[in-house]
Amino acid sequence: MRQHYSESISKLISYFSDLPGIGPKTAEKFVFYLVKQNKEYLQGFSQTISDLIDRIKICSICHNYSEKSTCSICDNSKRNKTVICVVARPQDIAALEKTHEYQGVYHMLGGVLNPLEEVTPDKLNITQLLERIKKDKSKEIILALNPDIEGETTSLYLKKTLQPLNVKITRLARGLPMGSDLEYADEVTLTNALKGRREI
Amino acid sequence: MRQHYSESISKLISYFSDLPGIGPKTAEKFVFYLVKQNKEYLQGFSQTISDLIDRIKICSICHNYSEKSTCSICDNSKRNKTVICVVARPQDIAALEKTHEYQGVYHMLGGVLNPLEEVTPDKLNITQLLERIKKDKSKEIILALNPDIEGETTSLYLKKTLQPLNVKITRLARGLPMGSDLEYADEVTLTNALKGRREI
Numbered sequence A, B: 001m002r003q004h005y006s007e008s009i010s011k012l013i014s015y016f017s018d019l020p021g022i023g024p025k026t027a028e029k030f031v032f033y034l035v036k037q038n039k040e041y042l043q044g045f046s047q048t049i050s051d052l053i054d055r056i057k058i059c060s061i062c063h064n065y066s067e068k069s070t071c072s073i074c075d076n077s078k079r080n081k082t083v084i085c086v087v088a089r090p091q092d093i094a095a096l097e098k099t100h101e102y103q104g105v106y107h108m109l110g111g112v113l114n115p116l117e118e119v120t121p122d123k124l125n126i127t128q129l130l131e132r133i134k135k136d137k138s139k140e141i142i143l144a145l146n147p148d149i150e151g152e153t154t155s156l157y158l159k160k161t162l163q164p165l166n167v168k169i170t171r172l173a174r175g176l177p178m179g180s181d182l183e184y185a186d187e188v189t190l191t192n193a194l195k196g197r198r199e200i
Helices: A007-018 A024-035 A039-055 A090-097 A126-136 A149-165 A187-195 B007-018 B024-035 B039-055 B090-098 B126-136 B149-165 B187-195
Strands: A080-087 A104-108 A140-143 A168-171 B080-087 B104-108 B140-143 B168-171
Touching: A007 A024, A007 B039, A024 B039, A024 B090, A039 B007, A039 B024, A039 B039, A080 A090, A080 A126, A090 A104, A090 B024, A104 A126, A126 A149, A140 A149, A149 A168, B007 B024, B080 B090, B080 B126, B090 B104, B104 B126, B126 B149, B140 B149, B149 B168
Parallel strands: A080 A104, A080 A140, A140 A168, B080 B104, B080 B140, B140 B168
Antiparallel strands: none
16 A cells, blocks of 8 residues: 555555556556546546446347447347357457448457466357357358467367357458568468468 | 447546556556446445545645645654655655655645746745745755756756755755666766765
């Protein structure tokens, strides 16, 4: 505890220090920034945090955070319900939505398989995905997991688990990212780019 | 605005993005960390922010943040009221208190002179310092400002302003920090260390 600050300031410093990647020095900076703000701003900030308690629900279909029992994407009649894009985190949905390319729906796993951190298949929304595929008669499942060890493992596991359902399973393309330099691309990325080459 | 998140989540992301040094990506990480916390935790966090509104006052003597009209240091009868250590920010008081070396009191300027950012002498608690020195018949004023351009300018300005009051004015020693390597010390630090050498 930072005994050299008054109680409310120490308490807020300790709350901010809990945030991922934030140490006590940065937390101090946040608090002294906030102390200088006006009453309305602080009320708004405080209210928005307490709003998370009552207002944030989990969409009963895709398991993303939502303010209603089903999220705006699952509710949207224009979205193609037979194509499900499987992601690990809500941030991934936001990233994909920014492209304005995808017209299907999503399924939030809530993480990726990671035995070392005790994330086993039963901790992820996998059973729910299986039920959903059966119920909605899905045509395609796009696995949009990060191209790293955990993401690959999870993709492989999902591929095995979903295969009996006779549904098309795809994953996002691997290759050179835009603006990159061939000279500095790693071998795996270049191999993927070669294997995935397309006629133009 | 991050239109791809629900309203309360977007709002909280934008509040966190206001914090110094925090971009939207980090703010997102904070929000998704918080969403996973329990009700009591979020209530506590929210309450602590709104507590800043009513509970945090400015100490009428030293101008540091306090929960009473005078802070615990100014209230402490064991502290030597005739020695005032002048600092720029509340964090500096906390840093000095951690040494357990200093028995005097503090005066928080609220910043350092910086004409480019329109911090002129009237924006700092300098008149209050002058009045306090006269009233308390201070014996020593320790200038504990950062050894950088703004800190030096402010120290020089304070020295000029306080000189007519006939009070001893000192500043924190300059020299080699503990654990440093002579070989890599910069010239100014080494010059200061030579000039300030002491018999052992």
